Amino acid sequence: MQVLTTAPIPSPQVATDGAHAAEFFSSADGKSHFLAVANLGDRQANMYRRDSVVYAFNPLAEAGTPMLTLLQKLPTLGATDFLGFSIGGVTYLAVSNEQDDTRGGDVGSTIWTLRDTPEKGRRSEEGVRDEL
Amino acid sequence: MSGTAMETMACRTCAHCHSPNMAKSRCGQCKSVWYCDRECQRQHWGSHKAQCRLLTLALMSASTQAQAAEMPFFEAATVQTRGAAGWEHFVIDGVDFLAVANFFTSAPGRQPSMTTDSAVYTATTDGVQLQLTEVQRFRTTGAHGVAHLESGGRHYLAVPNYYGGDAVILRWDTAARRFTELQRVKCDGGGGVEAMDVGGRPMLAFAEFNLGIAALYALDEERFQLWQRVPAPGCGAIAQMRVPTADGGQKLLMLAASYVTRQTGWRTRSTIFALNDAGSAFEKHSEVATVGAHDVEVVSVHGRHFAFYSNDKDERSTKQDSELFEWVGLFPNGRLVSRQKVGRHRWRARAHAAEFLHARHASAHHGAYPFPTGRH
Numbered sequence: 001m002q003v004l005t006t007a008p009i010p011s012p013q014v015a016t017d018g019a020h021a022a023e024f025f026s027s028a029d030g031k032s033h034f035l036a037v038a039n040l041g042d043r044q045a046n047m048y049r050r051d052s053v054v055y056a057f058n059p060l061a062e063a064g065t066p067m068l069t070l071l072q073k074l075p076t077l078g079a080t081d082f083l084g085f086s087i088g089g090v091t092y093l094a095v096s097n098e099q100d101d102t103r104g105g106d107v108g109s110t111i112w113t114l115r116d117t118p119e120k121g122r123r124s125e126e127g128v129r130d131e132l
Numbered sequence: 133m134s135g136t137a138m139e140t141m142a143c144r145t146c147a148h149c150h151s152p153n154m155a156k157s158r159c160g161q162c163k164s165v166w167y168c169d170r171e172c173q174r175q176h177w178g179s180h181k182a183q184c185r186l187l188t189l190a191l192m193s194a195s196t197q198a199q200a201a202e203m204p205f206f207e208a209a210t211v212q213t214r215g216a217a218g219w220e221h222f223v224i225d226g227v228d229f230l231a232v233a234n235f236f237t238s239a240p241g242r243q244p245s246m247t248t249d250s251a252v253y254t255a256t257t258d259g260v261q262l263q264l265t266e267v268q269r270f271r272t273t274g275a276h277g278v279a280h281l282e283s284g285g286r287h288y289l290a291v292p293n294y295y296g297g298d299a300v301i302l303r304w305d306t307a308a309r310r311f312t313e314l315q316r317v318k319c320d321g322g323g324g325v326e327a328m329d330v331g332g333r334p335m336l337a338f339a340e341f342n343l344g345i346a347a348l349y350a351l352d353e354e355r356f357q358l359w360q361r362v363p364a365p366g367c368g369a370i371a372q373m374r375v376p377t378a379d380g381g382q383k384l385l386m387l388a389a390s391y392v393t394r395q396t397g398w399r400t401r402s403t404i405f406a407l408n409d410a411g412s413a414f415e416k417h418s419e420v421a422t423v424g425a426h427d428v429e430v431v432s433v434h435g436r437h438f439a440f441y442s443n444d445k446d447e448r449s450t451k452q453d454s455e456l457f458e459w460v461g462l463f464p465n466g467r468l469v470s471r472q473k474v475g476r477h478r479w480r481a482r483a484h485a486a487e488f489l490h491a492r493h494a495s496a497h498h499g500a501y502p503f504p505t506g507r508h
Contacts, residue, residue: 020426085221087262088256
């Protein structure tokens, strides 16, 4: 079990920057839900090297609790869209990279996969904890 | 019932037995779900643990190297796309395919061209890495989005061309094991496409930004025929949502994301349309306020219905909040109600790991945008 610390660390502001599209998707086992937001950047400023963001999406979150929790930044190049999909029980997330600041449009697009950690099993009994 | 009343009623509903107003304890790790008691929590753990882990990861502060090794998503493949503007995944005869819409092609020292090829691949996995094998290319002109539609055992791909004045529709040729062009339909400033089932009729809905309409084409025998052109100023993307009705049925909604219009500028109102009772047309139902909404995405999970509008920009800045809405109530009185805005965030967790991932692109930004006008 990892130790959870509550001390805040210095943190930069991360903005939704030219959000062009988003994708709701679930893990292959259907138990985890996500939202990926594609940040294109700024056309007028010719700046496309932007991080896009993946949120953990909790559809059971109650009032007053955020449904979307920032999970990970992904390096993208003029991201226009995401697609989440599963093949053979593995979860993938593909970005559509439109262009780079200097290299134009033929920059290729990245496909990420969702890590399946052995930690999941070990933590199964530790997950039941009462707060109140 | 008002949105506030609905939210109050939903407050602290047990995530396991769904008893309302009874939940008194919550998960001590992610702090995001509530339970009646320890027994409900224990029984729910099997379905909650994966989501719990991810939520907990997002909340944790820990050492940076450990974080880098544990980021949930890591790179599995790169694909040679050209100005990519949309992916689609589909399965034909047990084979996984991916299709990509390529918006334009350009490279240093070469003039950009909107006419290029979009592509279809087969996709296989070894459990981690993804292997893509190109099946075919097909000519597009500013392709912006791609949708797969299956009807009667036949498979179709539709790609709107932003600059070409049309949208291309392909059909799978079972014998040749590839798609062939079926037809092209008029499409002026195609910004997106959505495959829909409208009262049992397969349809393709194209967002025609230049005309400010959503154009629906119904599959009639062998061809797609124009079914309705729905005025939707600034429409650049379309999504569909099925919501519960007061009489116990379901109502099909079509959501149009409004990017920018002459009347409103960037401070747009994106329209929600509903299929009328006769099933003969979509009619305006309601609106939500958006800011240069470039896309709308929907999901239905646990009997709840959500829409996320990606707000691109206003006249001053691309740094805008995007917004998550939830459908609250029963049609026709129900509405999309704001649940959360996302935009500026404080990285309370895993900040350095995120910076580590960012490092590969951490150089100065230069270069010229090849297309001075329009919506892309």
